[in-house]
Amino acid sequence: MSTLKPKRLGVIGCGNISTAYFKATQTFPILNIVACADLNKEAAKKAAETWNIEAVSVDDLLARDDIDIILNLTIPQAHASVTMQALKAGKHVHLEKPFALDRDEGKAVVDLAKSTGLRVSCAPDTFLGGGIQTCRKLLDDGAIGKVVAGTAFMMCPGHESWHPNPGFYYAKGGGPVFDMATYYLTALITLIGPVKAVSSVAATTYATRTITSEPRKGEIIPVEVPTHVSSTLVFHSGAIITMVMSFDVHRHSNHPIELHGENGSMQVPDPNTFGGEVKLSMNRRDDWHAQDLVNSYTDNMRGIGAADLAFAIINDRPQRCHSDMAFHVLDVMQAMHEASDTGTQVMIGSSCERPAPLPMGAAGGDLGD
Numbered sequence: 001m002s003t004l005k006p007k008r009l010g011v012i013g014c015g016n017i018s019t020a021y022f023k024a025t026q027t028f029p030i031l032n033i034v035a036c037a038d039l040n041k042e043a044a045k046k047a048a049e050t051w052n053i054e055a056v057s058v059d060d061l062l063a064r065d066d067i068d069i070i071l072n073l074t075i076p077q078a079h080a081s082v083t084m085q086a087l088k089a090g091k092h093v094h095l096e097k098p099f100a101l102d103r104d105e106g107k108a109v110v111d112l113a114k115s116t117g118l119r120v121s122c123a124p125d126t127f128l129g130g131g132i133q134t135c136r137k138l139l140d141d142g143a144i145g146k147v148v149a150g151t152a153f154m155m156c157p158g159h160e161s162w163h164p165n166p167g168f169y170y171a172k173g174g175g176p177v178f179d180m181a182t183y184y185l186t187a188l189i190t191l192i193g194p195v196k197a198v199s200s201v202a203a204t205t206y207a208t209r210t211i212t213s214e215p216r217k218g219e220i221i222p223v224e225v226p227t228h229v230s231s232t233l234v235f236h237s238g239a240i241i242t243m244v245m246s247f248d249v250h251r252h253s254n255h256p257i258e259l260h261g262e263n264g265s266m267q268v269p270d271p272n273t274f275g276g277e278v279k280l281s282m283n284r285r286d287d288w289h290a291q292d293l294v295n296s297y298t299d300n301m302r303g304i305g306a307a308d309l310a311f312a313i314i315n316d317r318p319q320r321c322h323s324d325m326a327f328h329v330l331d332v333m334q335a336m337h338e339a340s341d342t343g344t345q346v347m348i349g350s351s352c353e354r355p356a357p358l359p360m361g362a363a364g365g366d367l368g369d
């Protein structure tokens with residue numbers, strides 16, 4: 001167990017996902033949340049009472065000198081502006097996905113972080129879990145040889161049946177690509193490296209959605225983004241991945257990700273989870289064989305990316321959820337929409353290094369450094 005002095009965190013945005021981050025401090029003692037803020041004062045007050053911290057205004061939170069890192073858990077439409085406010089206030093930032101609404105916003109965040117010398121780290125951090133890290137180890141060890149092809153499927157009926165405030169999922173910055181492809185792309189980039197080119201077709205199947213969850217049940221919300229996007233991604237490694245991201249599908253039985261190498265095939269677990277089964281099959285007469293996972297971060301470990309940022313600052317090494325990768329993912333997501341809008345293949349201008357794998361056996365709140 002680490003004896004390092006914890007980094008002090010302030011949360012901005014005390015909505016649905018914030019609970020997972022408040023809970024993460026119990027798993028990762030390197031994180032100490034001292035205060036929270038929300039445009040909705042009631043939400044901040046409720047979180048503060050639950051987690052025994054202070055509720056303050058956003059301005060007061062940013063002005064405090066006892067906070068090192070801001071956790072930006074606001075909605076996508078506020079991600080870049082809140083991150084830039086925090087950087088200008090001298091704080092490092094870990095934010096929820098997506099990194100920004102478009103390349104211009106994303107570049108402004110990257111440039112500001114570089115000019116201030118502060119760090120920005122961005123979800124998803126699920127790729128640090130035992131599932132994707134096991135796939136990474138197997139691929140790096142050559143278990144299936146060079147990856148030549150693969151498939152990635154996230155298809156569901158959308159979020160208006162469970163999220164209390166689902167409007168943002170159908171505005172710019174939402175949709176199945178910006179909301180969900182971010183998990184699949186981050187996992188794939190971790191596993192096989194950056195993306196070179198994208199082509200897509202897309203549909204906005206329903207012009208509106210009716211909320212069926214409380215408290216806004218019956219309210220009709222506009223759909224401003226494509227909700228079914230079918231893409232082909234060419235990676236710099238040469239791998240060709242077929243990807244379908246959809247909020248228009250009631251049910252399916254495709255595996256979340258499969259990778260096919262020169263010597264065998266791999267089933268990769270759902271990249272929106274930390275664990276799951278990793279399976280290999282070496283030829284078409286062979287069954288699928290489950291593999292032992294390389295680390296024990298397999299439950300809901302949301303916040304592990306913020307813990308990695310805290311260790312990275314202390315140990316002066318790059319954070320694994322680094323902003324170059326988050327920007328590259330954003331660039332590819334924007335390109336998926338541009339490719340369908342224009343009917344052309346879009347070449348990707350950005351690139352990034354694969355984040356370092358977690359050390360084998362990382363457990364118990366430590367990340368092995």
Ligand SMILES: NC(=O)c1ccc[n+]([C@@H]2O[C@H](COP(=O)([O-])OP(=O)(O)OC[C@H]3O[C@@H](n4cnc5c(N)ncnc54)[C@H](O)[C@@H]3O)[C@@H](O)[C@H]2O)c1
Pocket residue numbers: 012013014015016017018037038039040043058073074075076078082096097098165179
């Ligand atoms: N809900 C999930 O299961 C889930 C899972 C993974 C990631 N995420 C991501 O986390 C982010 C937040 O999602 P959520 O479900 O918690 O949304 P939410 O709507 O429940 O909560 C967002 C909160 O941020 C506050 N907020 C918005 N703009 C703000 C600003 N400028 N300053 C201060 N507060 C502001 C809102 O008042 C609200 O309380 C989204 O980007 C989402 O994609 C959500």
